[in-house]
Amino acid sequence: MDYSTExxxxxxxxxxxxxxxxxxxxxxxxxxDFCVSYGLAYISDVKGTLSxxxxxxxxxxxxxxxxxxxxxxxxxxxxxxxxxxDNGEERGAVVKTLLSxxxxxxxxxxxxxxxxxxxxxxxxxxxxxxxxxx
Ligand SMILES: [Zn+2]
Numbered sequence: 171m172d173y174s175t176e177x178x179x180x181x182x183x184x185x186x187x188x189x190x191x192x193x194x195x196x197x198x199x200x201x202x203d204f205c206v207s208y209g210l211a212y213i214s215d216v217k218g219t220l221s222x223x224x225x226x227x228x229x230x231x232x233x234x235x236x237x238x239x240x241x242x243x244x245x246x247x248x249x250x251x252x253x254x255x256d257n258g259e260e261r262g263a264v265v266k267t268l269l270s271x272x273x274x275x276x277x278x279x280x281x282x283x284x285x286x287x288x289x290x291x292x293x294x295x296x297x298x299x300x301x302x303x304x
Contacts, residue, residue: 172187173272177245178243178246182222182223182227184268187218193275197266197275198212200283204234212265215299216295222250228241235290240252250268254294261295261298261301263299
């Protein structure tokens with residue numbers, strides 16, 4: 171099922187394709203300082219896809235171990251998505267607040283900061299959606 175959304179100012183659009191209805195997903199709420207400060211939780215499905223654009227108007231932020239890229243609207247400062255590129259394949263997750271117009275399950279807490287730098291991409295490869303270009 172396809173779900174489209176945009177950041178607060180509307181400059182950046184995201185399209186999320188999920189194999190199940192979005193109401194069945196629990197966002198993952200990361201407990202690192204960066205995500206907590208922005209109140210970020212993420213939705214993805216390893217069998218789903220994510221696209222967002224236009225990337226040229228977004229800031230790319232790195233934090234913590236620097237392995238993940240956070241995509242921020244340069245205008246309204248919303249974080250839209252997080253991605254990671256591994257072996258030429260980009261995977262990512264969309265930020266839950268962008269999908270707040272849907273009725274979502276309560277989030278579950280996750281703590282990727284406890285994973286090693288080797289284990290993080292392995293974890294993301296199991297839970298994040300494939301990023302596709304529009
Ligand atoms: Zn914006």
